[in-house]
Amino acid sequence: MAAPSPTLTVLRTYLGPLRGAVAALAALLLVGTGLNLLLPQLLSRFVDAAKLGAQADVALLVRLAVTYLVLAVGVQLLSAGATYLGARVGWQATNRLRADLTAHLLSLDMQEHKERTPGEMIERIDGDVTALSNFFSQFAVRVFGAALLLTGAVVMFWRTDWRVGAGVTVFVALTLWAMNRVRKGGVEPTQQEREASAKLFGYVEERLAGLDDVRSLGAGEYHLRGFLKVQREFFSRSIFSWRRRAVVWQLSMALFAVGYVALLASAVGLYAAGAITLGTAFALYQYMTMVEEPIDQLTNQLQDLQKAGASVMRVGELLALRSHLPEGTRELPPGPLDLRFDHVGFSYGGAEGTPVLRDVDLTLEAGQTLGLLGRTGSGKTTLTRLVSRLYDPTSGSVRLGGVDTRDVTLASLRSRVAVVTQDVQLFQASVRDNLSFFDEGVSDAQVEAALAEVGLGDWLSRLPEGVRTPLPAGSLSAGQAQLLAFARVMLRDPAVIILDEPSSRLDPATEAQLTAAMTRLLAGRTAIVIAHRLDTVARADRIVVLGAGEVLEDGARTDLARDPRSHYAGLLRAGREAEAVLA
Known part of the structure; x- marks a missing residue:
């Protein structure tokens, strides 16, 4: 027929x-x-x-x-x-x-x-x-x-x-x-x-x-x-x-x-x-x-x-058109989630493409913060995109709470994993709608509490209509936009947070405010922080250094800082020498 x-x-x-x-x-x-x-x-x-x-x-x-x-x-x-x-x-x-x-x-x-x-x-x-x-x-x-x-x-x-x-x-x-x-x-x-x-x-x-x-x-x-x-x-x-x-x-x-x-x-x-x-x-x-x-x-x-x-x-x-990411059927377990990269390989062209990640194998315990370092093009952002399942690994698996992300429903995954990038998308809408993504189920009081938590309480108090004040595009500084993105995450209360270069465009004073907000945001949550500026990962529990898609170094931040032969220690020395030259 x-x-x-x-x-x-x-x-x-x-x-x-x-x-x-x-x-x-x-x-x-x-x-x-x-x-x-x-x-x-x-x-x-x-x-x-x-x-x-x-x-x-x-x-x-x-x-x-x-x-x-x-x-x-x-x-x-x-x-x-x-x-x-x-x-x-x-x-x-x-x-x-x-x-x-x-x-x-x-x-x-x-x-x-x-x-x-x-x-x-x-x-x-x-x-x-x-x-x-x-x-x-x-x-x-x-x-x-x-x-x-x-x-x-x-x-x-x-x-x-x-x-x-x-x-x-x-x-x-x-x-x-x-x-x-x-x-x-x-x-x-x-x-x-x-x-x-x-x-x-x-x-x-x-x-x-x-x-x-x-x-x-x-x-x-x-x-x-x-x-x-x-x-x-x-x-x-x-x-x-x-x-x-x-x-x-x-x-x-x-x-x-x-x-x-x-x-x-x-x-x-x-x-x-x-x-x-x-x-x-x-x-x-x-x-x-x-x-x-x-x-x-x-x-x-x-x-x-x-x-x-x-x-x-x-x-x-x-x-x-069909997504290359088939919908899973399982829900993520409640509570804190550990994160496991099990011999992960990835290339944007599929199995025939040039590898971007090669045999990445590491585990992040629930509640730990991982600082992810490496040169541009080393695969840092790609690795985190696999966690939020914007892509699936070409080989190996990514596991959250012991569950392969490919087996998890996208709704469950996206509700438990939050991503904050350096380019924050703001809408020509109210402050409330920018934080809640137009969800009427979120109350004004919840929005106000989230803004206060990230240090924007005084800023909010100066707005004529509070959280209902329209937020014209381009009206915020880069630091304020990043703090608003943090407040969005506070409203969702995810188990896993990924911060991609959160302080790359900030002055030192604004970065200090952002660091304080970031400390409150990451408390008790599993987190990956991608950074070029080492001050951003100064409070990380662990450091992983990527190079050409491979793990060059993985260890506790304090241990790597004390080891003069580590890549992380070398980066710290290079940073201090650069500051001395500028001084």
Whole structure:
């Protein structure tokens, strides 16, 4: 059995739960279509009655006119209600799709995110889904309503004269067949247009992220030329895509020009032969407009369907991506956790890639603090990323509380392991939301206590709205941002903490404040502190020195400091000599 098309799958998944609203929408469309088909009959009777001239029944004409106006207003009200309900259904469905796409992207591992720019991801979630929302919000109203009206109009042709009905039926079938054939030609160009749009968003996002470097190095003109190149590609693909989609309505206009001529010729011939009345001939013309209107709507929807078809393909491709980190089933044990690297090897290209870590074997007891040292590129950050499971080791295993991290649910792992990097991400939101990550379950009192714990109590007291004060981007110093990141960790109360270069950009006074906060943060928790500045790991229980992805040295900090042959002692001497030169 053939697999269902992506379009039908998306429609079933996201419109299925709204079947009640869809049923109400169908009822509105059904009643509105029935009234719409009745209007030409009233108009036909009015024309035939008015043709009698002085012998016309004025009272009958008035009744027909009033009935026509009342029904016409009813049709418009029903149409407006159907349009509103259709838009509501469409936006509810696509909002669910946006939420599912966002959750899916957040579940992917770092490998997928490194291969795509944030701008491209934004375009996938917003641009593609917006194209779908336009389709969803109009699909039921336009397509279902148009199909009802088209079917009803053809039936009325058959009721009037079977020959006209047969001719119109053949005409409708040929028109829909031809339009469907040419519609398919617009799907691939539209998909290429969406891809070009994603590249444009990605290019702009990357340049905005590096705006300081672009300005300081005078590279604005170069990047502007690059932008124009990407924009030109998007423009050319958009024009080509529009032209391919326009073939649908161009064909529709040509076919209906022929159809109207044929119908009018038939109506005139039947009237001249006395087979139909003038009112009936007029009604035939009205029913032909009812054939044209839904086919025009279907034409427009076919163009939207082309866009939606391309978007569905791209959305389907995104949903088909699977994380290289399969979900575990176990929970981490409660309480403090020890950390074990069991002969860990890792390379970013998998088993075929260049090794970044080689046979790392060490154990960190629960509650201990490990200072991780080494040159840039030695594998320090990579090692800690394995703990939070942004990647899985290529060989060996990482164990927390005796459990392999690959067997642990990601929710359990991320709730017990916290990471603080040197680049703290702050949001244009309140202080409270920046600390709680928009979790309404966290109280203001908890946020205030966490800020006080890291030494930001006085800073908080100066804010006009307390923890509800908006925090504009760029309003904090590097030290304050790091302390806010510490407060985030305090709120979560994890068992394992990883600090990646927490004091690399701080002045000595701010570093002293940060060190005091870090001491309170790490108390009773298992921790890894990555540092280049040795003062940052002065309170660590153990020191591990990495070099070229291998453990060069592992031991108690005090023992290594006393051993003049150790790498750590050598680093201490080099640091003192550098300070002496600067003094």
